[in-house]
Amino acid sequence: MDPADIPLIQSLAVSKTLRSDRLIWHYTKSGKYSVRSGYRLARELQKEVEVGPTCTVLRAQAWKLEVPSKVQHFFWQVASGSLPVKERVAFQGVRCDVTCQRCGSAVESINHALFECERSCLVWELSPIHTPSTGFPYGSVYSNLDFLYSKVFSSSGGSSIGYLLPWIIWIIWKDRNKKVFKGVEAEPMDIINEATNDKLLWEEAKSFAVNLLPPQPPPEDRVTSVCCKVDGSWKSSDPLEGLGWWYGTHNDRTLLLGARSLRCSPSSLHSEFNALLWAMESLRAAGIDCQNFESDSAELVAMVQAPDDWPAFTHLLEDFHSLRSSFPSFSLTKIPRLSNVRADRLARSSRPLVSEVAFVNSDERNYNRDDQKGFRQVLKYVNR
Structure with a gap:
């Protein structure tokens, strides 16, 4: 035997009932196959080498936001480049006009819809966030996300302002959908007010749900147990x-x-x-x-x-x-x-x-x- 395998062989439990050996999936603790472990193994077998910056961190940050799960998923779509804007829909083979319906002056990419469109820029100008004159919004959606996350997860922009930013982006996207599917759109200041109200309502709903939790039963008399x-x-x-x-x-x-x-x-x-x-x-x-x-x-x-x-x-x-x-x-x-x-x-x-x-x-x-x-x-x- 290979000397490195001897301790492993000695540590294996032997059946006391002479049970026949069986195949197990040893890439999980339980020995049971899971799609997650299979996907992870497949990625490792591909031996992909990432060159340059990666968006893994930006995608992971989405799940740390203090927002509903659907909004977290929305930010994950933004960071992974899968948000269904017209540019992405056309890339998937759907015949459609890729021009932004809100401004009509550029291709509707993810970065354009959320940050570069004229209407989106008006929202960001009216927002309480302090934006550098030569910086935000950047030409890359990843740079914009990185800038906003730095405000959300730090105290530089103030806690209330930082927590409001994800809601502003979410309402901008909802307003974009109303324009595309219903032909209506809100004023920039109304978008900021709606983001503020949605944030407050969600926080109230969370605290209300905690207060409505059923009271814990009184502890049993465990002195003699x-x-x-x-x-x-x-x-x-x-x-x-x-x-x-x-x-x-x-x-x-x-x-x-x-x-x-x-x-x-x-x-x-x-x-x-x-x-x-x-x-x-x-x-x-x-x-x-x-x-x-x-x-x-x-x-x-x-x-x-x-x-x-x-x-x-x-x-x-x-x-x-x-x-x-x-x-x-x-x-x-x-x-x-x-x-x-x-x-x-x-x-x-x-x-x-x-x-x-x-x-x-x-x-x-x-x-x-x-x-x-x-x-x-x-x-x-x-x-x-």
């Missing part, structure tokens, strides 16, 4: 991974805990899953019927809820379903990382060990990675 928190610690350069779990009450009283070092898995998500499996095995061996398991890994929770979407973890899911039958009221919920400090500390402390060791005890003070004497007080001791 118990749960098991699990976590994994993984680093690709380390030969071992760390597993940790903490079982106790919600008033932070420790009932049982475990820490373990194990041969490194293929990924951090495998480590999270191994931590859950080992916690279930340990609690079952101790005769504890734990109903509530908690993890800070959203992917682990999703995997348990929809196992068919994660073919890359088939073998581990088989082990999980076998253990799941021992916990009639099993549940796994997502918790914040700051709420999982104990399990995280146990997992991190186990990863730097020099050999595979398992530690289970009822007192976390007995476990210290700098003091191996703690392992003499374990309920279970394994050193392979």
